[in-house]
Amino acid sequence: MRRMTARPGNAHQARLLRLLRDGGPNSRAQLGDQVDLSRSKLAVEVERLLETGLVVADGLAASRGGRRSHNIRLAPALRFLGVDIGATSVDVAVTNAELEVLGHINQPMDVREGPVAVFEQVLAMAAKLKASGLAEGFDGAGIGVPGPVRFPEGVPVAPPIMPGWDGFPVREALSQDLGCPVMVDNDVNLMAMGEQHAGVARSVGDFLCVKIGTGIGCGIVVGGEVYRGTTGSAGDIGHIQAVPDGRPCACGNRGCLEAHFSGAALARDATEAAQQGLSQELAARLEAAGALSAVDVAAAAAAGDATALDLIREGGNRTGQVIAGLVSFFNPGLVVIGGGVTGLGHTLLAAIRTQVYRQSLPLATGNLPIVLGELGPTAGVIGAARLISDHLFSPA
Amino acid sequence: MRRMTARPGNAHQARLLRLLRDGGPNSRAQLGDQVDLSRSKLAVEVERLLETGLVVADGLAASRGGRRSHNIRLAPALRFLGVDIGATSVDVAVTNAELEVLGHINQPMDVREGPVAVFEQVLAMAAKLKASGLAEGFDGAGIGVPGPVRFPEGVPVAPPIMPGWDGFPVREALSQDLGCPVMVDNDVNLMAMGEQHAGVARSVGDFLCVKIGTGIGCGIVVGGEVYRGTTGSAGDIGHIQAVPDGRPCACGNRGCLEAHFSGAALARDATEAAQQGLSQELAARLEAAGALSAVDVAAAAAAGDATALDLIREGGNRTGQVIAGLVSFFNPGLVVIGGGVTGLGHTLLAAIRTQVYRQSLPLATGNLPIVLGELGPTAGVIGAARLISDHLFSPA
C-alpha cells in the first residue's frame, strides 16, 4: 500500500486534521462549530483533504434536528509507530491516526549496547507488529530516548546513561530504515505529551510530569507545548542536590536526587537492607531471585514490610522536597508522577504530597493536584505517536 | 493635549509599531526589509498609522545609494509611565514611546501602608514629573508590585509582604486616576522584561532573572514571553528550602532561601556580627547609623572586611545552590542577577557562579552566562513601560 505522502496545504487543513485526531470522526457541521470558518470555506478545505486521501467519508452522523450530516474521519489505514526506549527495556506500539494503540510490545534491552544494536531490535519489533496484520507500513514514527536530545535535528547530546549514542543521527537513520518521517525526543517529554493527549493532563495548560524510572526526569509543559530548554536538557532534575553532602553520584557530585531515589538506588538500598538482615521479606526475595529491583520493594511494601515502606517513604520525601522547589518556581496547574516506580503507588504519592504541600506556599499548592499518571507504560508510546502526528499535521 | 486613543488596527500595524519602538526611527524601506510585506501593502499600513497619529514623518533618512527615504517614527509626544513598587521604596519614571527614560524619581516608602497611601504618593510623583515638563499626560502606565498578581485582571493575590493589597483592584483604580490604560505585574517579571528590552538579555529567548532585594524572586522568560504560572506565582523562589532545618522563616517553614539570604536577612546577620564584635568595620557603621543595611555590608566588603565578605559568600553559596537546581530544571540560556543586593557585586556573583557551575551538569552550564543586570533600578520601570506598550501595540 502506498503510504501517506500528502501533508496539509495550509493552517486550516492542519487545524482540521488535529481536530479529527483528537475528537475522532466528526461531521462538517461539527467541525464548523470549532473552527470559525464560513461553511463554504470549510467545504473547500475538507474537499481538498478528501482529495489527498488524508481523510475519508464515514457514513452519516446523527441528526441534530434537521438533515443528517456526512461524517468525516482520518484515513483508517494511517499508522504511526511509537517507540519508547528506556534504560533497560523498549516499548514499541502501533497506533491509528487517532493515536489509539492497536498493538504494543515490550521487551527487555540494554541501551548501553549502543544505537545500532538497539535499533536492530526496534526494527524487528516493528516488523513483528506489521506481520501481525496491524499495519501495512508506517506513515510516521516518534522515538523517545532516555537522555537529552537536540530536538530540531533529532540527535542525542551527551546522554549520561547511554554513552555511544552521543551525536548518533537517530532521526536520519531511522527515517531511512523505516522509510517514513521520524521525530526524536526525550522519553520524559513524550510521557508528558502522552498524559496530555490521553491521560490525566488533558485540558491543563501548564504542568510537570515527573518520571521516576532507572533515573529521574521531568517533562515541562508550558501553554500546552513541551518546553525543552536552550540545549534540550530542561527537566533534568535527577542531579539536583537533594541531600547536602549526600551519597556520591555517577555524575561526580554528591547528594543528587537520583543517587538517593530512583529505580537503581532503590534496588541498591533494598539489597543492602536485606543483607543487613533488616527485612526478612526482602531477604527472602533476594535469595529467591538473586537480585532485587523496585518491583520487589513494591511487593514487599504491599505485604506490609516496614523496611520497604520506609525506603519508599524516605525516597518520596526526597523527591517531594525537590518537587516542592519546582512547584514554587514553576507554579504548575498539575503534577503527574509516572515511570516504572509508580508501582510503589500511594505510599510514594502520599510522601511526595506531604512534602510539597508542607514546603510550598499556599498560593502555589492551593489548587494543585498531584496525581499518578493514568497511562502507565503506554504514555510514552502515545506521546511518541503524538509527536510525529503533530509534526505531520502541520503546514508543510 | 489629547492623549493616544488609537490602537493598531491589525497585526501588521502592531508589528510596525513594535519595530519602531525597539529600533527607533526607520525608513519605509528599512521597515520593509524586516516585515516581509509588499511595498504597496507596507505603504498602506504606514499611511493608516500616520492618519491615526501614532507615528509621524521625521525628515529624510540617509541614502543607501539611491533616492533618499523619508523617516518614520513613533509620535514624539507619546508618554508611558513606569511604576516599580518595592518593599521599601517606589520608582516612578516617564518614557517616550521608544521606552527611553526621560525622567526618573525614587522615593522611600513602605508598602505595608496599603494601596491607598502608596498610590497617593505615586500619583504625586507622577504629577511632579508632569509638572517638570516631561509629559503633558500619559498614554499608558505599567505598574510593578512586589508579590503575585492575577495578571489578566491586574489584581494582587495573597501577597505575603503586602497585606492589605490582597484583591485590591490596582489596574482599575489606577486606570481611573491616571485616565489611561494600565497593566499590572510582579516587579520581578518587569525587571526581566526591562533587561530583555534594553539590558543584558536582548536576543536571548529563554532566561531567568533573579532579583535579590528585600525578598528574592525570579522572572522566567520562555520563548521571549514572561511565564507567570497557573496562579501568577511562578518564580517565587524565596521560599524554596535552601538549608534543611535552617532558620525559621516568616512563611512558617524553616530554611527558606529568603530566611538565609536577602536584603533583610543580610542586614540582620550583619547587625548580629557587629554586636558580637566579629567585625570592627561593621560595628563602627552600626554605631554611626544606628542600623545596618545591605549597603553597609557592601561598603564593608569593599573595604576588605572579612566578616562582610564571608556573609556575602555564604549567601551567594545558598543562592547559587538554589539557582543550580533551577538551571538543571529549566536549562536557560542566561541567568541575570539583579535587585538591591547587586551592590555586593562580584563577590556575590563569583559565589553564585561557583555553586552553579559545580552543581549543574555540563550540558546545562556549558554555555551559560551568569551576569549582573546592567540597568540597575531602571530595569523595573523600563519593564513596566514595556509591559504597557506591548499591550497598547497589539491589535485591538
Added chain:
DNA sequence: CTCGCTTTGTCCTCTGAGTGGAAGAAGTAG
C-alpha cells in the same frame, strides 16, 4: 552638467482567499 545606475515611492491591475446569501436536499415534529 549630463548620463547611467540605484533606490524609493506611487499607482494600477490582477489574483485568490474568503464571505454571505439563496436555494435545494434531507431530515424531524406534529
Added chain:
DNA sequence: CTACTTCTTCCACTCAGAGGACAAAGCGAG
C-alpha cells in the same frame, strides 16, 4: 402532509495583498 430545522452546494461579491510599471530622487563618473 405541512411547517420548520439543519445540512450542503452554488454563486456573486468583497477585499487583502502581490507584483509590475513608472515616475521621482539621489549618487558617481566622465
